[in-house]
Amino acid sequence: MLHARARCYSKFYTTSRAPIVHIPKANVFRFGDPNTAAPIFRSLQWTVHEGDAWAVIGSGSGEKAMLFRTLLGHLRISPAPPPPGGLFPFLSTSSTEDIRTSTSTSDPYSHIALVSFSHRPRTSGGGFYDFTARYGAVRDLDRLTLRQSMFPETVPPEFPELELPRDENAKEMSELEKQVFGALVDRMGLRELLDLPLVALSNGQTRRARIVKAILRKPELLLLDEPLTGLDVQSRPRLLEVLRALHTARAPRVVLGLRTQDPVPEWVTHVAFVNNGRVVAGPKEEVLPAVEHIVATASTKEAPVVRASERGELLVDMKGINVKYGTRTVLKDINWQIRQGERWHLQGTNGSGKTTLLALLTGAHPQSYTQPHLHLHGRPRPRLPTPYLQSLVALFSPELFDAFPRRTGMRVWDAVATGFDGGFVPLGRGKEAVGVGVMRPLSEEEVAWRMWRCWAVLEALGPGAWGGDADGTGVDTKAFAERAFVDLPVGEQRMVLLMRALVGRAPLVLLDEVWSGMGEGMVRAARQYLRSGEGVGPEQAVVVITHWEEEVPWTVTEGVRRFRLDGGFGMVVD
Numbered sequence: 001m002l003h004a005r006a007r008c009y010s011k012f013y014t015t016s017r018a019p020i021v022h023i024p025k026a027n028v029f030r031f032g033d034p035n036t037a038a039p040i041f042r043s044l045q046w047t048v049h050e051g052d053a054w055a056v057i058g059s060g061s062g063e064k065a066m067l068f069r070t071l072l073g074h075l076r077i078s079p080a081p082p083p084p085g086g087l088f089p090f091l092s093t094s095s096t097e098d099i100r101t102s103t104s105t106s107d108p109y110s111h112i113a114l115v116s117f118s119h120r121p122r123t124s125g126g127g128f129y130d131f132t133a134r135y136g137a138v139r140d141l142d143r144l145t146l147r148q149s150m151f152p153e154t155v156p157p158e159f160p161e162l163e164l165p166r167d168e169n170a171k172e173m174s175e176l177e178k179q180v181f182g183a184l185v186d187r188m189g190l191r192e193l194l195d196l197p198l199v200a201l202s203n204g205q206t207r208r209a210r211i212v213k214a215i216l217r218k219p220e221l222l223l224l225d226e227p228l229t230g231l232d233v234q235s236r237p238r239l240l241e242v243l244r245a246l247h248t249a250r251a252p253r254v255v256l257g258l259r260t261q262d263p264v265p266e267w268v269t270h271v272a273f274v275n276n277g278r279v280v281a282g283p284k285e286e287v288l289p290a291v292e293h294i295v296a297t298a299s300t301k302e303a304p305v306v307r308a309s310e311r312g313e314l315l316v317d318m319k320g321i322n323v324k325y326g327t328r329t330v331l332k333d334i335n336w337q338i339r340q341g342e343r344w345h346l347q348g349t350n351g352s353g354k355t356t357l358l359a360l361l362t363g364a365h366p367q368s369y370t371q372p373h374l375h376l377h378g379r380p381r382p383r384l385p386t387p388y389l390q391s392l393v394a395l396f397s398p399e400l401f402d403a404f405p406r407r408t409g410m411r412v413w414d415a416v417a418t419g420f421d422g423g424f425v426p427l428g429r430g431k432e433a434v435g436v437g438v439m440r441p442l443s444e445e446e447v448a449w450r451m452w453r454c455w456a457v458l459e460a461l462g463p464g465a466w467g468g469d470a471d472g473t474g475v476d477t478k479a480f481a482e483r484a485f486v487d488l489p490v491g492e493q494r495m496v497l498l499m500r501a502l503v504g505r506a507p508l509v510l511l512d513e514v515w516s517g518m519g520e521g522m523v524r525a526a527r528q529y530l531r532s533g534e535g536v537g538p539e540q541a542v543v544v545i546t547h548w549e550e551e552v553p554w555t556v557t558e559g560v561r562r563f564r565l566d567g568g569f570g571m572v573v574d
């Protein structure tokens with residue numbers, strides 16, 4: 001059925017062999033930078049021919065994203081790719097005249113779409129938004145369903161006050177388009193979620209929905225940056241198969257963005273490897289050995305694990321936990337105990353309830369108050385004031401990453417130090433901006449300890465540990481601490497929020513999909529820090545959520561335990 005999409009638009013596609021992307025040999029700069037400035041990419045030479053299947057593989061933070069930004073026209077290519085075709089020759093051939101007129105715009109960039117799992121789709125502006133809202137009663141403003149977000153014309157007119165987007169000119173879908181849509185939502189496992197509010201979708205469900213939405217907009221070229229991140233083991237081959245079928249049918253052509261540590265799908269024929277401002281592009285068999293060589297050279301033996309204490313105090317005691325939304329039961333009769341010093345891998349397919357379970361541990365979930373037996377840090381949940389509870393739990397999650405404020409003026413130091421009290425707004429001034437304490441003011445010793453911890457995480461996880469800040473301060477930790485958080489590339493922002501989670505040595509540390517968007521060097525530095533016993537001590541408990549077993553910093557033989565959610569039920573897997 002997906003091939004039908006190609007037939008549906010077949011008049012747009014001819015046998016033309018004009019390249020899809022053509023950059024003969026050029027340097028790439030930011031707009032406004034002179035040609036004498038250090039280029040972002042030097043001597044970039046890259047041609048994508050029709051029929052080839054490309055993956056862009058990035059070794060560092062942000063470089064892969066920069067190559068995609070080059071294709072989106074956000075950077076200056078010098079010399080500019082020559083006319084008549086320019087950067088996208090296939091759009092200027094006679095056959096593609098149809099494409100242009102059919103979409104009533106001659107802007108070539110309107111035919112190129114990027115879906116990146118590094119950018120922040122649910123927020124706008126620099127302020128914090130409450131990402132825990134999805135756990136409670138859905139507010140009117142958040143009532144937009146997945147179906148309505150895909151087809152604004154399906155928003156009922158009786159909700160004018162919601163100001164939901166409506167497209168009065170939207171055309172009824174043709175029969176064929178309906179069938180293609182049906183095939184896509186089925187293959188992506190979205191059918192039963194179509195009439196749920198968007199905010200209710202889990203992380204992996206949201207990602208799959210974003211890909212479908214992008215396909216429905218009918219771009220000619222779809223750039224997908226790290227599409228497998230956050231997808232469970234079952235969904236990955238299904239998504240890759242859908243992408244292969246679409247790419248073969250040119251409906252749309254697909255370029256994948258992958259991290260060096262990601263497996264390359266077998267249908268990919270060509271690779272552009274982005275490493276330290278250079279792009280090596282060519283057939284997969286020629287370029288992949290270079291990628292593997294760099295990864296092997298960079299990898300060092302992992303630090304030996306500092307073993308956690310055997311039977312520490314009970315931090316979490318759950319008995320008979322249930323979470324329901326209307327008639328939809330997400331968690332059923334969960335029993336789980338977490339002790340000091342334990343390392344857990346929380347497993348389960350997309351939508352199985354992992355994030356919901358974490359929200360009970362942080363107290364952010366309203367249903368955490370109404371559970372029969374949810375004891376946290378030795379007390380029943382309702383007897384723990386929420387701000388105090390949040391200072392006992394350190395969290396890194398995709399939702400928190402998206403929601404974290406990007407205010408101008410917030411330095412890296414400030415962002416890290418918000419981790420002490422579990423808040424989002426920097427408190428205190430200058431070098432001493434290390435929070436104010438939750439239940440009582442801080443003593444001088446505590447302020448000094450907090451400053452020492454800030455420097456400790458900045459040294460261990462800062463640019464010196466992963467080879468240098470790409471476009472700012474090199475490997476200088478002090479200069480990095482002063483940088484504006486909002487200006488950092490996405491991978492570096494993630495690293496800073498990991499520092500935030502580790503800075504306060506909270507008794508319970510929750511790391512949800514912590515490696516996505518990070519470069520190879522960053523992942524290595526963070527793993528070393530966690531394993532060495534400095535990142536997390538034997539008095540702390542850690543819960544890691546990832547769909548990639550090899551991403552858990554500890555192995556089962558090193559003591560990690562597994563708790564699996566399946567069909568709403570939870571079990572310890574030994």
Ligand SMILES: Nc1ncnc2c1ncn2[C@@H]1O[C@H](COP(=O)(O)OP(=O)(O)OP(=O)(O)O)[C@@H](O)[C@H]1O
Pocket residue numbers: 134135136138196199200201202203204205230325328330348349350351352353354355356357
């Ligand atoms: N307000 C709501 N109404 C209905 N269903 C909801 C609501 N909020 C969450 N859900 C459902 O609860 C389920 C669990 O979501 P959760 O985010 O905990 O999954 P997850 O295991 O973390 O998934 P992922 O691996 O994709 O991150 C999902 O199927 C989601 O659609």
